[in-house]
Amino acid sequence: MQKILLIGAKGMLGQYLAKTFAEDDLYLWDRDEIDITKPEVVKAKISELRPQVIINAAAYNDVDGTETQPAAAELVNGYGPGFLARAAEAVEAILVHYSSDYVFDGEKEEGYTESDQPNPISRYGASKYLGERAVRENCQKYYLIRLSRLFGSRGIGQGVKMSFVDKMLELAETRNQLEVVDEELSCPTYARDLAEYTRALLGSGEPWGVYHGANSGGCTWYQFAQEIFKLKDIEIDVIPVSGDKFLRPARRPRYSILLNTKFIPVRSWQEALEEYLVES
Template identity: 40%
Template sequence: MKILLFGGQGRLGTAIQNKLTQHQYVYPTSQEVNITDKEAVTNYIQKQPVNIIINLAAYNNVDAAEKDSTLADAINTQAPGYIAEATTEKNIPFVHFSTDYVFEGTKKEGYVESDQPNPINAYGKSKWLGEKKVLEKNLQAFIIRTSRLYGPPAKSPNAKRSFVDIVLDLASKESSFTINESEVSAPTLVDDIALHLQKYFLDSLPEPGIYHMSNQGGCTWFEWAKEIVDILNLPVQILPRDQNQQPRPAKRPLFSILHSTKITPMRPWQEALKNYLLHP
């Protein structure tokens, strides 16, 4: 199978290519095709003899989006719509990745695919509007929401550092540090997403619509950091920090666990994390 990946040099795109080596990949850089230019997107897709298109590109600077949402709107809302329209014209499957931040975060028990989004920050709003654009322009499209991605490094040197990388860096320099003790969501290993993507979307296509794909369970940032240092038995003390001690421009959902009810859920986040840290 030949797969076109937008955002293919990021962490998830790199994992897909590394884990699913049976496929051929096309992954243009932003210099090769500007996804915020509708004509450029349409022309590029029309020239590519691929079997499926997966959009992983996203503007994910949550706080910066709060100050200036222009770029978030262009990349997260408009661009997915352009890709969806082009895939409809070419009649090829389209998978678009989204986020748990489309939810407001009031459901402690977590969210299922049919729950109504209600984002509380500009980034989340741009992603939700992107979902709507995709489903409006391509009735056969697939939306996959996920959360808190981590895993092996991305090909792109500009890729955002994962929380695991940040904690390990702090642990190598400090004997003690604080981590936000709020915001419950699921850390998700990109390798697990790649394998699930193969099983449920590439081996054969499911029904079009919205899907949730994250490791099972949930934790706060503090609990995640504690689990990292405990697994590796690192000699460092992590202390909980109230989120109000370091206020940020954008609000975050307090509870945004994603439940998968349409495909088999992935393994628990603790199991995936342990496997990644001890058997990289």
């Protein structure tokens, strides 16, 4: 049994990680217990607890909001992981941290491997890339896991947002026609599968470094929406539109499939989505 500190425990991924690691000596912290943007607090609290593993699922996820107010994202996604990495190094803990497909520019149609060079095109993506570098530069024992389009039951934190899946289901309650962007090819990630992937990686002895933990296969938002309605047997007219139909402050990568070339393959996003929709 390992002493594990889970930060961001009230978020969507955090809730699934809490279940997956429930048999361990697990400490569940969120904003009330630690503010990861405060280096002195992070250092003091972690050196007192002395966990063997720190899993950081805390993040600032407002992609469009970051364009006009980048400071919060830079602190939580960029500097916070660096403070955690330093604190992890001081107590010789392993740090698990999560990043995003938005660190890539989206020009590579065939998808990105773990070693491809990030080149963010939004301020949100830049904040996540800052966090990746801060982890790499400040501790030796780390797993940096990238994912995209997280779905699962909504977290219980104050600021957590609805997933695309739940947003589509909510919209379908009041509309019989929906326009959805038929661009931005990426891999949906089921939070339950990612939590299992994290546990498997921690137990694997694989080298420290970057991993891609999304479900396999890719889709545009339109294809994602179609699959949701098909699996839920919802009759709705889904219309494919181009990205410029909606004014969104942040640019999105056109292609950001996360290729998993280093660790066990994760099941397809369609299978994972079906399981989530049956259970919810």
